[in-house]
Structures are given as C-alpha cells and as structure tokens.
Amino acid sequence: MLLYILRRILYAVPIGIGVTFIVFSLVHIAPGDPISALLPNEATQEMVEAARKEFGLDRPFLVQYAIWLGNAAMGNLGTSIGSGRPVATEVASAVGNTFILAVSAGLVACVLGFLLGIVAGLWRDRPVDHVVNLITIAGVSVPHYWLAILLVIVFAVDLNWLPPLGMGPDRSGGWQFDWAHISHLILPTIATAAIPMAVIARTLRASVVDVLDQDFVTTLRAKGLPRQRLLWHVIRNALPTALAVMGLQLGNMLGGSVLVETVFAWPGTGFLLASAIFQRDLPLLQGTMLVLAMFFVFLNLVVDLVQSATDPRIRRA
Amino acid sequence: MNALARIISEGSGAAPSPMLSIAGLNVAYRGGAGWTPVVRGVDLALAPGRSLVLLGESGSGKSVTLRAIIGLLREEGARVDGEVRVGGRDVNAMAPDELLKLRGNEVGFIFQEPMTALDPVFRIGDQIAETIVQHRGTSWRQAMATARELFDLVQIPSAERRLKAYPNELSGGLRQRAMIAMAMSCDPRLLLADEPTTALDATVQIQVLLLLREIQKERGTAMVFVTHDLGVAAEIADEVAVMYAGRIVEQGDAAQVLLNPSHPYTHALTGCVVQGSYRDHRLGELAGAPPDLAQLPPGCSFAPRCARRQEDCRLTDPARRPVAPRHDVACLHAADLPAGTAGGR
Numbered sequence: 309m310l311l312y313i314l315r316r317i318l319y320a321v322p323i324g325i326g327v328t329f330i331v332f333s334l335v336h337i338a339p340g341d342p343i344s345a346l347l348p349n350e351a352t353q354e355m356v357e358a359a360r361k362e363f364g365l366d367r368p369f370l371v372q373y374a375i376w377l378g379n380a381a382m383g384n385l386g387t388s389i390g391s392g393r394p395v396a397t398e399v400a401s402a403v404g405n406t407f408i409l410a411v412s413a414g415l416v417a418c419v420l421g422f423l424l425g426i427v428a429g430l431w432r433d434r435p436v437d438h439v440v441n442l443i444t445i446a447g448v449s450v451p452h453y454w455l456a457i458l459l460v461i462v463f464a465v466d467l468n469w470l471p472p473l474g475m476g477p478d479r480s481g482g483w484q485f486d487w488a489h490i491s492h493l494i495l496p497t498i499a500t501a502a503i504p505m506a507v508i509a510r511t512l513r514a515s516v517v518d519v520l521d522q523d524f525v526t527t528l529r530a531k532g533l534p535r536q537r538l539l540w541h542v543i544r545n546a547l548p549t550a551l552a553v554m555g556l557q558l559g560n561m562l563g564g565s566v567l568v569e570t571v572f573a574w575p576g577t578g579f580l581l582a583s584a585i586f587q588r589d590l591p592l593l594q595g596t597m598l599v600l601a602m603f604f605v606f607l608n609l610v611v612d613l614v615q616s617a618t619d620p621r622i623r624r625a
Numbered sequence: 626m627n628a629l630a631r632i633i634s635e636g637s638g639a640a641p642s643p644m645l646s647i648a649g650l651n652v653a654y655r656g657g658a659g660w661t662p663v664v665r666g667v668d669l670a671l672a673p674g675r676s677l678v679l680l681g682e683s684g685s686g687k688s689v690t691l692r693a694i695i696g697l698l699r700e701e702g703a704r705v706d707g708e709v710r711v712g713g714r715d716v717n718a719m720a721p722d723e724l725l726k727l728r729g730n731e732v733g734f735i736f737q738e739p740m741t742a743l744d745p746v747f748r749i750g751d752q753i754a755e756t757i758v759q760h761r762g763t764s765w766r767q768a769m770a771t772a773r774e775l776f777d778l779v780q781i782p783s784a785e786r787r788l789k790a791y792p793n794e795l796s797g798g799l800r801q802r803a804m805i806a807m808a809m810s811c812d813p814r815l816l817l818a819d820e821p822t823t824a825l826d827a828t829v830q831i832q833v834l835l836l837l838r839e840i841q842k843e844r845g846t847a848m849v850f851v852t853h854d855l856g857v858a859a860e861i862a863d864e865v866a867v868m869y870a871g872r873i874v875e876q877g878d879a880a881q882v883l884l885n886p887s888h889p890y891t892h893a894l895t896g897c898v899v900q901g902s903y904r905d906h907r908l909g910e911l912a913g914a915p916p917d918l919a920q921l922p923p924g925c926s927f928a929p930r931c932a933r934r935q936e937d938c939r940l941t942d943p944a945r946r947p948v949a950p951r952h953d954v955a956c957l958h959a960a961d962l963p964a965g966t967a968g969g970r
Binding site for chain 1: 736
C-alpha cells in the first residue's frame with residue numbers, strides 16, 4: 309500500500325511538469341498580443357519593443373519557459389499586467405473565494421447526488437427512479453449560466469428574497485459564517501451544484517444497478533441478511549465509483565466556473581480567469597491556469613489513493 | 626405423498642419426517658410472450674443426513690429448483706406454485722422475516738462461482754462473521770473466532786491471514802472452501818450446493834468434493850447437490866434425480882440410477898462420460914438439442930431425441946412410476962430397456 313502511494317506520487321511529477329509546459333505554451337499560441345492590449349494604440353514601435361524587453365517577451369520561447377518555471381517553483385508567478393499586483397496574491401484570494409463556493413456546492417451535490425442515485429438504483433424502473441431520472445436529465449442539460457440568470461430573476465429580482473451579486477459585506481475579517489454571507493452563497497451554490505449533482509446521481513444509479521446484478525447479491529440474500537445489511541454491501545461496492553466521480557466533480561468546482569461566477573459577480577478563479585483573458589493579462593492567465601492545473605493533478609492523486617483504500621482490487625494494480 | 630417420500634419412510638422403518646419435501650413445484654419466468662415454464666411439477670423428498678444429486682443439462686431447471694428451496698425466486702419476479710417444505714414448514718407461505726431466519730441459518734447455500742459469489746470489497750472473515758452475527762446474535766469477536774474454527778474445518782491453512790484476505794487474494798479452491806465455511810457457519814441441517822466444483826481445476830475439484838462429502842457426513846447435514854457431472858454425482862450421491870426440460874425423469878438410489886439407468890435420457894447420459902479410454906474409443910453422444918421450454922412438444926419432452934421412442938410417446942406425457950424398489954422413472958417404455966446395461970459400455 310505504501311509502495312503504491314509512493315509510486316502514484318512519483319507518477320504525478322512528470323504529469324505536473326507536462327502541465328506547466330502546456331499551460332505556458334497554450335497562452336503563447338493563443339492569438340492576441342499582450343503588449344498591444346497594454347499600450348495605447350498610438351504607441352510607437354520603439355515603445356512596444358521596450359515593453360517587450362521589460363516583460364521578457366523578446367527572449368526565446370524555451371528560455372521564457374525556464375525562467376517562468378523557476379520563478380513559479382519559488383512561488384513567484386510574476387506581476388499582473390493589468391493590476392500591477394503580484395499574480396500569486398491575486399490568485400490566492402480568488403482561489404479562496406472559489407473554495408468557499410466549491411465546498412458549499414460540493415456538499416450539496418455530493419449529498420443530494422448520492423441519495424438520489426442510491427434511491428433510483430435500488431428502485432430501478434419504479435416511479436421514484438423515473439422522477440430522479442427527470443431531475444438528473446434536467447440537471448445535466450440545463451445550461452448552468454441560464455439557471456444562474458433564472459435564479460437571479462426569480463429569487464433576487466421578483467421575490468427579493470436573496471441578494472443577486474457578490475459575496476456579501478466585505479469586512480476585513482474575510483468570509484464569515486453568518487446570514488449576510490450565507491444569503492449571498494445560496495444562489496451561486498444552487499447554480500454550481502446542479503450539474504455535478506446530476507452527474508453524481510446518474511453515475512451512482514448506474515453503479516448500484518450494476519452491483520445489484522452481480523452474483524454476490526444472491527449470496528447475501530441466501531445468507532439471510534436483512535435489507536439494511538444488503539444496502540450496506542451495495543453502497544460499499546458502489547463507493548469507489550462514487551468517490552471517483554465526486555472527486556472529479558469537486559475538482560471541476562474548485563476550478564471555478566467562469567459563467568456562474570460572472571453572473572453572480574463572485575470574485576473567484578473563474579471570474580479572475582475571465583478578466584485576465586479579456587485584458588490579455590498573460591502572467592495572471594498563466595498563473596491562474598497553473599494553480600488550477602496543479603490542483604487537478606493533486607486532486608486526481610487524492611482520488612486514486614482514496615479509491616485504492618476503498619477497493620481492495622485496485623491495490624495490486 | 627410422492628413415491629420417493631413413501632419409499633424412504635417404508636425403507637427406514639422408523640419413518641423420519643423428511644428434511645426437505647417438494648410437491649408439485651412449478652416455476653415460470655416471464656418470457657417474450659407470456660410465461661415460460663422452467664420447472665414443471667417437481668416432486669422430491671430428502672431424509673435428514675442424506676445427499677441427493679440433481680443431475681441434468683444446462684437449462685434443465687436444476688438450479689432453479691435449488692433456489693426455490695429457500696424462496697429466492699419470488700423476489701426475482703418468477704411465478705412459483707407448489708409446496709416446498711423445509712423441516713416441515715412451507716417456504717412459500719413464510720413471512721419475509723421467517724425466510725431470513727431460514728436462509729443461512731437452517732439452510733446453507735454454496736454457489737458455483739466463488740469469485741463472483743463473494744463480495745469483492747469485504748474481507749472473507751467479515752463475510753462469514755456477518756452471517757454468524759445475524760443468526761446467532763453473537764459479538765463480532767466471537768463470530769470471528771467461529772470463522773477461524775470453520776477455516777480449520779474446511780482445511781484452509783494460515784487461517785488468521787486468510788480471514789483478513791479479500792476474495793481476489795485467494796485461489797479458486799481456497800475461495801470455494803471459504804464459501805463452504807460460510808454455508809456451514811450456522812451449522813445448517815440442509816446444505817444446498819449449486820455446481821460447487823464446476824468452476825474449479827480438476828485436481829482441486831476432487832479435493833473440494835471430498836471435503837464437502839466428509840463435512841456433510843460428519844455433521845449429518847442433508848444435502849442437495851446440483852451438477853451436470855456424472856462422475857461428481859457418483860462420488861457424492863446417496864440418491865440421484867435426473868432432470869430434463871424442467872421435470873424429474875428418473876430418480877432413485879445413486880447406484881441404481883447410475884449403473885442401471887431405466888430412462889433413455891439417463892441411459893444416453895451415462896454413455897457420454899469420458900472413461901479414461903484412449904482417443905479412438907468412440908464416445909456416446911446424444912443427438913439433438915434440449916427443447917425450447919416456451920414451445921414444448923406434446924407428449925414426452927424427450928421424445929424428439931429419444932432413440933427408443935414409439936408412437937404413443939408423442940401423445941402421452943409419462944408420469945413417474947416405480948420400476949424397482951427406490952427407483953422411479955417417467956418413461957412409457959422404461960421396462961423395454963435391457964436391464965443392467967449402462968449405455969455405451
């Protein structure tokens with residue numbers, strides 16, 4: 309087991325390095341010149357060249373990559389061209405804000421998705437399964453930005469129950485667990501949780517149906533085990549799949565949603581990414597993408613390890 | 626009372642009440658159009674401590690009959706009529722919680738494929754212990770101690786380590802031994818085994834078979850053993866019932882049925898066994914295929930494949946009748962078969 313953990317961690321290293329290279333080159337391949345966005349239109353060629361030199365954009369691509377990677381390894385992600393503040397600071401605060409939303413939406417999605425999936429799987433082809441099916445199909449097919457806008461219209465504008473924008477009062481203490489902050493959290497949570505909840509529920513239903521069709525369920529019945537004990541066996545068998553899909557969905561949410569965060573003006577990574585793109589803020593874009601990508605690598609590692617802890621068959625692989 | 630039950634009670638004098646008695650069992654599954662019969666009017670009786678082998682091809686209804694004994698079929702959407710009594714009580718009339726007390730406790734069940742029949746994400750020991758805790762109400766620790774003793778009974782070496790193993794970490798033979806330990810965990814009076822050696826290597830097969838026979842005799846457990854393997858049947862059976870197309874066509878003492886088969890089907894089967902002779906020895910074979918249960922021919926269902934069929938076989942579905950003491954056959958022309966000749970030999 310320890311060996312497996314070590315090996316998985318070692319695998320993560322080349323993946324991480326590959327990710328940094330892709331992040332760096334993608335931004336370079338993308339059309340649009342960061343300097344032209346920064347300088348006024350009437351800037352002379354000399355001014356452009358000078359700016360290029362200042363940001364190191366005149367050096368060869370690989371050299372730029374090496375310098376950037378070296379700095380990134382020391383926690384220096386450069387300076388935002390737009391705001392002039394360190395990218396690391398900007399990203400850290402955005403990650404924190406997205407984290408709050410992701411945890412809240414993740415909890416809702418995992419708990420609801422898990423329950424709906426189990427119930428639908430156990431009562432396959434019964435009315436309750438059809439109802440869950442309806443909910444989850446709606447969940448995966450309704451665009452989440454549309455749902456976000458709808459939620460704002462209904463609950464913020466028409467009913468005036470909940471605030472439409474922002475994270476709540478910005479006291480220096482940061483986010484707090486009080487109604488002022490939670491009320492701002494509710495609508496973004498619903499909009500963010502809808503798709504993952506549906507995906508989790510559908511995966512879990514399929515997994516439960518699959519488990520129930522297996523021979524050992526007949527053995528459990530032939531042993532005279534009561535329903536609740538059977539249910540525990542079924543859940544325990546569906547758990548590795550459930551954890552994997554939950555982990556990946558949670559990873560998606562931690563990546564932040566550009567659309568949902570834009571609709572609710574939630575100052576998270578998605579929001580930051582969107583503004584970095586619009587302002588052609590190369591360092592900020594690279595920094596944000598790098599942090600998010602690294603986070604995904606880390607999360608996949610955690611999911612793999614948790615899965616191998618819950619499924620004895622994976623350990624040998 | 627069916628013929629076998631009568632024979633048993635007459636033969637043993639003391640007339641013990643049968644451990645298991647099945648009367649007029651019919652099972653049907655929902656097919657493409659309406660219900661397809663899978664088991665058609667099966668009668669069986671088994672005295673305590675005796676072993677009965679249900680012999681037949683795939684699809685002859687032997688496994689279904691076995692599952693009906695602990696009432697597993699109704700929950701799977703099958704239609705079940707007839708009477709199944711275990712220890713005198715009607716299984717089909719049992720309330721759900723009575724059924725739970727019967728299964729695993731009074732009746733142990735061993736399945737064919739120990740890899741898929743054991744839960745892959747639970748430790749072997751826990752799977753045995755949960756059965757004991759459920760039926761005996763002991764503590765988990767006591768149940769594990771019992772599981773440890775059971776591993777000695779089924780001769781699994783390094784028991785401590787194997788109890789903590791997951792099913793995929795054991796060999797097929799060990800897994801099936803663990804399965805036997807699980808089935809025996811509450812000391813059942815009746816053991817049901819559904820082709821427990823079919824999925825194993827030939828050498829392991831015989832070990833497991835002998836172990837099973839030893840345990841069954843030692844503990845005085847009655848056993849119904851399903852197989853398509855005549856060699857296995859000869860090794861373990863006190864009595865044999867041969868099934869064809871959902872019916873018992875021949876039944877009686879193992880030696881009688883296997884050495885002196887009276888039904889043309891049994892006769893043909895005994896001719897199909899590989900007997901250690903060399904390759905130019907011609908094996909007997911049975912022409913044709915088992916009938917489609919949804920469209921059974923009128924008369925005897927074996928008639929289309931039967932070498933000895935006559936005109937009346939197509940018209941009359943034969944009832945079972947005794948041809949010798951402790952030996953029943955469902956064939957109109959059973960008596961015509963030359964006695965004492967097992968087919969092909």
